[in-house]
Amino acid sequence: MGNQNGLLTCKGGEPAPRPTIVAGTVAFLLFLPLAISVPLATEILIWTIFGLGFNILLGYTGVLSFGHAAYFGLGAYAAGLAFRYWHASVLTGIALGIIGPMLLACFIGALAIRRRGVYFAMISLAFGQMLYFMALSPLKHITRGEDGLTHIPVMTFFSISLNKPLYLYYFIFVITAVMLFLTWRFLQSPFGKLLQAFRENEERAKACGYNTTLIKFFSLVVSAFYAGLAGALNTVYLGYVPLTTLFWLTSGTMVMMTILGGRGTFLGPLVGAGVFLFLQNTISLFTPRWELIVGSIFVVIILLFPAGIMGTIQEKVAAFRMARQKT
């Protein structure tokens, strides 16, 4: 769909990333724990998975959801409850943590995806809050309310105990690598191209005979898959489910990471998660008020570089190539 031309799609469209980029990213993540602390690296992986899905929705389809904490949190709670009450195996818990959010996305999508962009953003936020308050008090006897879900047993994967940080990191690393590859394939697929066609020109995609509501709906459900997976992995990583997984700021963090990294770029989620978490961790050393600084940076990004880090780099590279072709 004309996506090879950098000039026509400078609004965040990108040429298909080469397979070497995927392989290079995976190799980079393989050695990441050598450079930074293992917990930080693990968090980056989890948020990257979350972001890969969110980027499909916001970056490639152009739908803004402010309620993705609902899918992330539901995934975390579904896995946590299965681990705690049924002593489920790690893969079963993760599977439940994926299915639950996908069903929720079907429900919310059926109700609200037809609404225009800003309207959907408001509705998704409200549904996210609904889940938060449900977990906070009416369902307190199951979710343990404000304390979060504790007493989750240590997970084992084929008799490898996942309580060693480095084992856990490589467990999640394998999943991340698979998700990176799948996402890359997905975006090259006809359906992935369709999403981008829809983002570039909804009316035209409609005129070509595509059911744009259905496209948005599927995009939402796919992103809930990633969010649920990330949520479930977060439970495995933390060994408990904090109530904040459902909080609106979790959705907000995802939005900030995606914009920061560059919406609609393949590496945006990884760069966004990495930079955001690094900033957050560094600022937290000096002051608990990281939201002020990160929020202000976000405002500046929206004003000056709405394409984000990777998007801006791509624009610059494209402009540089254009200039060179002319001379």
Place this chain on the structure above:
Amino acid sequence: MFADIPWTVIVLQLFFGLALGSIYVLLASGMSIIFGLLGVVNFAHGTFAMLGAYAVFIAISLSGNFFVGIVSAIIIVAVIGAVTEFFLLKPLYVKKDELLPLLLTFGLSVAVPDFMKIVFGLIGKPVSYPESLSGAMLVGPFIFPNYRLFIIIFTLAILTFLWLFLKKSDLGMIIRAATQESEMVQMLGVNVSRIWTIGFSIGVGLAALAGAVAAPMMSATPDMGVEMTMVAFVVTVVGGLGSLGGAIVGGLFIGLVVAVAAFIAGEYANVSMYFCMAVILLVRPRGLFGEIGRE
């Protein structure tokens, strides 16, 4: 189960619901004006309400008078709003992406509460009820707390004033015209950009008012803003996007629902309004007063 609840208590709860709903109406009508005029969904709406609550706290501690506090809260927040619109939102209009202003105001709603925590501390600032409005009024067997009564009457007065302003004054007429057809108004020689700034500051001024009158009931806390944004969103979805009538009916309706839920099933008080929204989306997707096609 309800048979043994006396009528007076039920009436009192409905009355609480009306007072709460009045605050919601102020919030949502500001949101509605901003969206109608600028097409901006103001994520920081509750943040401006929070600033209003702090402004009333500061003004009262300086002047000692609650009503001076309310007036100065509107003025302070309206000025902050105008500055925000002028420097932060205006550069985004040319980009023709309606998600960008939403994202920018979202960024503000993350950063500003933290700033308030640094300046005023983590713990909320209590705002005391004005002396003249404490106590309650007895009508037959029914009790009506004075401050709640004040909120209802005050909201009514503000809405009447707003209605007169929009319908009768020249500026109001221009604002209504710009809501409908901003390009045409621009061509007729009106500086629409300035009208947007004014409209935005009126909208956040109404939010500040909501925060200011709510302050004595919940005290001014840095994190109250997001809750209020959420309320404004839900009321807007229930009432219909960009409709002032919808904001009024939706606000009162949600206020009553929350008050009744708090009374009969306390733990569902927070959740009730979201259920309400889900039901409305099922049966009437464009909201009670929404125009077809706007959603």
